[in-house]
Amino acid sequence: MFSLSFRLIWNDLRKNPRKYIMKLLILSILFSATTVTFLMPEAYRFLRIGPFEGAQYDISISGPFNTRNLSALTKQKEIDSLVGLSNWGGLRIMNIQNSRTVNSTTWFADDMKKAGILLPNNETILMKGSFQPDSAVVSARVADYLGITVGDHIRIGWENYELNDGIEYVISGILYESSYGAIVIADYRPYKHVIYKATEKVSSSNKPAYYTSIYINLNNDVHIKNLDSWISSIIGFTNFTTEWRTARINSENEEFERFAAGTIKNQRVNLLIIYMVIVLTLFILILRRDRKLYTILYACGVPIRFFYTHFFTKAFSILCIVTAFSLWLAYLYFTKMHFYYFPGNSWLNLIGFAVLIDLIALLLVLVMGFQYIRKYSIAYSLNREEGL
């Protein structure tokens, strides 16, 4: 009975592909949106908190620093290691092979190895490759826009600042997206003079900020009572801001909690309700259409249990395809469209969630369908149908 049922469904599908494909598409897109909202908090948590949990800096300070400030901080016994950054809001990044360009936040780090350990965008969120001297690391979104991977070459240019300066790097690593968005981290040292020159050209001050932020890892046994006054005593000015990594993690965590408990929770419930309503509506339409088939077969003497088998086969097949297709769409959404990240250990959770929801949908559809088949009058149907 199952094989005959499959043959009927296959013949129907071949003759009316658009009807089936439309139904499958509608259900799959809606269900993938539902599964996305299920996985979103985990991905969002990674996006916001993951970089700071993996980073090993204790304090970040932002301000207009020069090389002397950096050297002075490096000499402090309280500091274990640090990395200085020149942060540029939007530099033009070009794939040298195909000339594709994109604007991206760019961090020039004065030590790539330390950058890979200390910075929020560090080696714990590397998708592939590593932090290497004389190289650059780019986020997945930049790599995707430019069509580059590890080993390819990029040019970082200052065209947005109306300067013709530009420098070339080889890509040594690709990072998952973080709350910093599209980003490039490149080694400061080989092109220091070019970056200094660009800084001087765009700076309105007579004291250009060669470094805009410094990430510091303190020695374990150090207790600093007043961080700001301690730093200002070293660098000789107070025009800077400081932030502890732990404080940042707390604020990011609060942001994540708000997201997980608020909008996304409501969206998930709403989408689930809409999905169930649309599943039931679509199967009512399928039943109304199949009523003609059942009427003909009933008059031909086909046993009624075949109709139950046929309806079960159809509902099961449709929901299996919808589950598989929507999981694939959800995966694409995470890895290609939005986060460029898929929480790898979430596959089981996601499949479990999708199977559970679609099993509930299947159960509801079967109860409705079987009741419909059991109750409708074939004689009434024969008189009502105008022929096929």
Place this chain on the structure above:
Amino acid sequence: MNVFVSVKDLSKRYTSKTGLIEILNNLSFDIHNGEFVAIMGTSGAGKTTLLNIVGTLDDEYSGSVTLFSNKLEQTSADIKQKMRLHKIGFVYQGFYLIPFLTALNNVLIPRLFNNEIIEEYDEKKAKAVTLLEQVGLKSYLGKYPNQMSYGERQRVAIARSLINNPQLVLADEPTGNLDSATSKEVITLLKDICKNQNTAIMMVTHDANMAAFADKTFILENGQIEKREN
């Protein structure tokens, strides 16, 4: 001759907005093997209702209907289904072909459920092909209903009704959608089947010319039947 259909005091009532309507009122008749009976009557006279009751598709009536020695009122739904599958063939004005199946598969499908005959799929298929050949549709095996004329569709429906070698064919306005030439062909086909296979045929029709092909005509009027020999 064997009595295939025996109807005794058959009544059927509907409750409508205007009150109780007695559509069939104490009907009694017999149909024997090899007999071709036409049932005529005005619209709403109860012709199709009578056919549905005899065809085991409608259980709500009073009186007694005996089909192949089985009193339908005492017969289970399972047995009725087996009777429809093995002993009864239906032909309808609207053809009732499955739109997404070819002519061959439309004819074949009731045979696939027939477990009384032990045969391979190819043998079942050969039987369907033979029937389509007999109704003159040898070259239409792979055509879908919407690729055929009304007359051709009705021939497919007739072939389907015969696939399990039924003893009774119930035809509801089989020529209702056909022109007069095609109607004659279809009726001749039914008559030939009746003669060659000793099958009883009960045909509902509006058309006196078509009814004239039958051995007997039952005129259904005001719930009563008037029998005429042709």
